[in-house]
Amino acid sequence: MTQDVRRETWLWFAQRASAAVLAICVIVHLITIIYATRGGLSAAEILARTRGNGAWLVFYIVFVLAVAVHVPIGLRAIATEWLGWTGSARDWVLAAFGVVLIVMGLRATWAVVL
Amino acid sequence: MQMLRVSVWRGTEQGRYVDYEVPRQTSQTVLDVVTYIQRKLDSTLAYRYACRVGMCGSCAMTVNGVARWTCRTHVGAVGGEGGTLQIAPLANLPVIRDLATDMREFFNKWTRAKGYYKGSRTRRDDFAAVKPASKEAQALQAGIECIGCGVCYASCDVVGWRSDYLGPAALNRAWTLVNDVRDDAHVERLRAVSGDAGCLSCHTHISCTERCPKHLSPTASIAGLKRATVAAALNGEL
Numbered sequence: 001m002t003q004d005v006r007r008e009t010w011l012w013f014a015q016r017a018s019a020a021v022l023a024i025c026v027i028v029h030l031i032t033i034i035y036a037t038r039g040g041l042s043a044a045e046i047l048a049r050t051r052g053n054g055a056w057l058v059f060y061i062v063f064v065l066a067v068a069v070h071v072p073i074g075l076r077a078i079a080t081e082w083l084g085w086t087g088s089a090r091d092w093v094l095a096a097f098g099v100v101l102i103v104m105g106l107r108a109t110w111a112v113v114l
Numbered sequence: 115m116q117m118l119r120v121s122v123w124r125g126t127e128q129g130r131y132v133d134y135e136v137p138r139q140t141s142q143t144v145l146d147v148v149t150y151i152q153r154k155l156d157s158t159l160a161y162r163y164a165c166r167v168g169m170c171g172s173c174a175m176t177v178n179g180v181a182r183w184t185c186r187t188h189v190g191a192v193g194g195e196g197g198t199l200q201i202a203p204l205a206n207l208p209v210i211r212d213l214a215t216d217m218r219e220f221f222n223k224w225t226r227a228k229g230y231y232k233g234s235r236t237r238r239d240d241f242a243a244v245k246p247a248s249k250e251a252q253a254l255q256a257g258i259e260c261i262g263c264g265v266c267y268a269s270c271d272v273v274g275w276r277s278d279y280l281g282p283a284a285l286n287r288a289w290t291l292v293n294d295v296r297d298d299a300h301v302e303r304l305r306a307v308s309g310d311a312g313c314l315s316c317h318t319h320i321s322c323t324e325r326c327p328k329h330l331s332p333t334a335s336i337a338g339l340k341r342a343t344v345a346a347a348l349n350g351e352l
Contacts, residue, residue, distance in 0.1 A: 002352075005305045009347040012314040012340070077315070081275040086310075 011073050018070040025063040050112045057113040064105030072098040118189065120147055122159065123202040126209050131200065144177050144184035144192065148201060148213065161213035168327065171261035174268070175213050176202040181268040183327040204268035220264050223280045228306040229287035232299035242296045254293040257286045257335045259328050266322035266332050278311040282322035282332035285313050289335035292342055304339070304346050313339035 039045060050056045072094040079085040079094070116138040121131040134151050145163055152159040163173035168186040175184050178192050178200050189199065207215035224230075235242065244251050266282035267273055273281050288307045291297050307313050313336045322332040346352045 002305065005309050006347065006352055008310050008312075008314055009308050009343055009352060013344050013347065080310075081272070084276075 011076075014069050015073040018066045018073075021062065021066040022070055025059070025066060028059065029063070047112060051114075053113060057109065060109040060113065061106065064102060064109060067105060068098045068101040071101060118147065119198040120151065121198060121200045122148070122151065122213070123209075124159070124212055126211055129209075129212075131202075138189070142189045144175070144182070144187045144189060144199070144201065145173050147189060147199065148175075148184065159213070160211040169261060171263035174204055174263040174265050174327075176204055176268065181205065181265040181325055183263055183265065186327060204264055206268050206270065206273045207264065215264070217264060219277075220267055220281070220283070221262070223284040224262075224287055226306065227280045227284040227288045227312070228299060228303040229284050229291065231291060231294065231297055232302075233296050234298050235296065244295055248295075250293040250295055253338060254290045257290045257330055257332070260286055260330060261328060263327065265325050265327055269321040269325040271319050271321065272315055272317055276311060276315070279315055280307060280312055282316075282336065285316075285339055286330065286332040286335040288313075289338050292339065301346060301351050304343050305352060307339055308343040308352070313343065316340075 036046065036049070075097070076090065076094050079090050117135045118138045120134045120136050122134060123129055124132045134155050136147050136150050136155075139146070145166065148159070148161050149163075152161065161173075161175070163185060164170040165172075166185045168183060171183070173184045174181060176182075177184065177187060180192075181204055182192070184201075192199070201213065203209045203213050203215045207217060207220060210216050246252075246255075260283060262283060264283070266286075270279070270282055272279045285307055288303055291303060292300055297303075316333075316336045318333060318337070320333045323330070323334070326332065343352065
C-alpha cells in the first residue's frame with residue numbers, strides 16, 4: 001500500500017514536471033517551425049541549422065526524454081480509465097513503449113545533429 | 115390551471131420514464147413536484163428527503179440531466195416553465211428503486227479517505243488555539259459546509275470511469291482535516307488519499323465545483339491534496 005502510494009505520487013509528479021519541460025520545448029519547437037519555413041522549407045536548410053550544433057543536440061535530447069516520461073504515464077491513465085486495464089502487465093508494456101520513444105527520438109536527433 | 119408534464123424514472127437499474135401531469139404553482143420546487151406525484155398520483159414512487167431546506171443533503175436527483183438538490187431547485191429555474199421536467203436518480207450510484215440511490219459506497223469512501231477527525235488531546239489539555247485568519251483555518255472553513263448530498267459525486271467524470279475513485283466529497287473532507295491543526299493523522303490521511311484511486315486521479319474537469327449546491331470548490335481541495343501529497347513525497351514522509 002505504501003509502495004503503491006509512493007509510486008503513484010512520483011509518477012504523477014514526473015508527469016507534471018515533464019509537462020512543464022514540454023511546455024517550453026513545444027513553444028521553442030513551434031517558434032522554430034515558423035522561423036524555419038520563412039526561407040522555404042528544405043532538408044538541406046534544416047540540416048545546415050542543426051548539424052554540429054551542440055545547443056540543438058541538448059535541446060532535442062531533453063525534448064525526447066520529457067516525451068518519453070510524459071507519454072507513457074498519460075497513456076497509463078487512459079488505459080486505466082477507458083479500457084479498465086490495470087496491473088503490472090500494463091506498466092511493463094507502457095515502460096517498453098517509453099523505451100521505444102527514447103530510441104526513436106534519440107535516433108532522429110542523432111540523424112539531424114551529428 | 116397550468117399543468118406541468120413530468121417524466122420520472124421508475125424501476126431500478128432497469129426501468130423506464132413514466133409521465134405525470136402536475137399542477138404548476140408559484141415558487142414550486144422539484145421536490146414539491148415529486149412529493150405531489152407520490153401523494154396524489156402514485157403512492158408507490160420511491161424517493162428520499164428529510165429537511166426540505168437544504169441542510170440534510172438527502173434529496174439530490176438528476177433534474178433535466180443535471181444533478182441538483184431538489185428541495186432548493188425551483189421548477190422555473192430548470193427550464194420547467196411550460197416545458198417538460200425529467201427527473202432521474204443520481205448518476206454513479208446504484209439505484210435502489212425509482213429516485214432513491216444506494217449511497218453506502220459514497221460514504222464508505224469518506225471512511226477510506228480517512229475523512230474523520232483523529233486527535234490526541236484529552237479533557238485535561240488546554241483548548242487548541244486556532245487563529246481564524248490563518249491559512250489552515252481559511253482552507254478548512256472553505257470546505258467544511260459540505261452536506262454530503264452526492265451531487266459532486268454524481269457529476270464527476272472520473273467516478274464514472276473508475277468506480278474505485280474516492281470522489282470529490284470524500285477528498286474535500288480529507289482536505290479540511292489536513293488543514294485541521296488539532297488533527298494527528300495528517301501523513302496517514304495523505305497516504306489514504308494519494309493512492310491509485312485518490313486525489314492524483316482527478317482530471318480537474320471542475321464539474322463538482324460547478325454543480326456543488328453549497329458553492330464549495332472540491333476542485334480546489336483536491337488541488338491542495340495534490341500539493342500536500344507531493345510535498346510529503348519530496349520530504350520522504352509518504
